[in-house]
Amino acid sequence: MARVLLIATGDTIAYMSGPGRPGVASGADLLRTVPARMLPAQVEVEDFMAPPSWDMSPSVMLALARRARSAILDEEFDGVVITHGLDAMEDTAYLTDVLAGPAAHRGAIVLTGAVRPLDDPSPDGPGNLAASLTAAAHPALRGVGAVVCLDDRLHAARWVTMIDAGGRPAFTSAPYSPVFRVEEGRIRPLAAAPPRPPDPVGEPESHVPLIKTYPDIEPALLTTVVDAGARGIVLEGTGAGNVPVTLFTAIAELSDWDIPVVVASRCHTSGVPLDTLPLGLGLAAKAGAIGARGLAPVKARAALMVALGSGGRDAVREWFARM
Numbered sequence: 001m002a003r004v005l006l007i008a009t010g011d012t013i014a015y016m017s018g019p020g021r022p023g024v025a026s027g028a029d030l031l032r033t034v035p036a037r038m039l040p041a042q043v044e045v046e047d048f049m050a051p052p053s054w055d056m057s058p059s060v061m062l063a064l065a066r067r068a069r070s071a072i073l074d075e076e077f078d079g080v081v082i083t084h085g086l087d088a089m090e091d092t093a094y095l096t097d098v099l100a101g102p103a104a105h106r107g108a109i110v111l112t113g114a115v116r117p118l119d120d121p122s123p124d125g126p127g128n129l130a131a132s133l134t135a136a137a138h139p140a141l142r143g144v145g146a147v148v149c150l151d152d153r154l155h156a157a158r159w160v161t162m163i164d165a166g167g168r169p170a171f172t173s174a175p176y177s178p179v180f181r182v183e184e185g186r187i188r189p190l191a192a193a194p195p196r197p198p199d200p201v202g203e204p205e206s207h208v209p210l211i212k213t214y215p216d217i218e219p220a221l222l223t224t225v226v227d228a229g230a231r232g233i234v235l236e237g238t239g240a241g242n243v244p245v246t247l248f249t250a251i252a253e254l255s256d257w258d259i260p261v262v263v264a265s266r267c268h269t270s271g272v273p274l275d276t277l278p279l280g281l282g283l284a285a286k287a288g289a290i291g292a293r294g295l296a297p298v299k300a301r302a303a304l305m306v307a308l309g310s311g312g313r314d315a316v317r318e319w320f321a322r323m
Helices: 027-031 058-073 089-100 125-136 220-227 245-256 283-287 297-310 313-321
Strands: 002-008 041-047 079-083 108-112 146-150 153-156 180-183 186-189 210-212 233-237 261-265
Touching: 002 027, 002 058, 002 125, 027 041, 027 125, 041 125, 058 079, 058 089, 058 297, 079 125, 089 108, 089 146, 089 297, 108 125, 125 146, 125 180, 125 186, 210 220, 210 297, 220 233, 220 245, 233 297, 245 261, 245 283, 261 283, 261 297, 297 313
Parallel strands: 002 041, 002 079, 079 108, 108 146, 210 233, 233 261
Antiparallel strands: 146 153, 153 180, 180 186
16 A cells, blocks of 8 residues: 655644634644545655644745655655645645655655635545545556645646636646546646756755846845845746846846846737747847746746856856756
8 A cells, every 4th residue: 555644734734722622733644634545655644843834934845846756756655646726735745746856756745725614514625635645555656746736736846836816726737638637536637747857956945035026126125135135036027038128137136146037028028038938028138137938936936046056157058948
């Protein structure tokens, strides 16, 4: 029988506010909500102290990602399930994905949570947890990398996005498809998984700010965060990867200082390099910016954290080129 580690971080899936009940259910309490006949594996439980996901720091996300990786590589678990708040689940999922390296090929990593608390008259957490345990124990997930499981759908970490804070479905992979669906305790493939990111090299950097750009943005914002210790910056641009011209000089200066500046977009983009876009687009590349290769801004931030472990701007550019 497969061995699965359940890492419980609290948040909505574990919240109980009824009279005489503790505020947050433990991982063992959550596991008891899944009928024994629906458990496809031997499950070990570990409670992980973490703040609500909307306040989760990169250091906590990195600790979760490392724990999932070590459980598979060092302790030979067949899969890991992490219960997590929805707000920043896609952030943690993709950081876990890019940090997994060879662990992604040896076991499954599934993040799940809930829209409604555990003591709601109709909680969705127990069903999400049951589906996640089924997925984590299944060999079909090996090689896929981290996924997010809600409403019986498994979304690749690279593609998943939260679209509804209080309704269902809370997540989508659009314009792509979920990679699997859980049906009656079985896994049904829906689409090919995205390519695996490059294996991590060295230790990630946690001080990577994400700055949303807007017309007439002050270039001093970029140099200010670097003065505060930032090792790299992600800019959320528009369209195919455009940022205001006012930032070009600052981007060039930071590039000269070996501080990589990665440009993502608030839109879905094709993932082609900035410097290969048609005339008039992706001009930040001429100032030294690195394209996010189609990653959403929060995921570009996670990728840059890991890429910085391989070195400075040139190493980061090469890392993103292999995405």
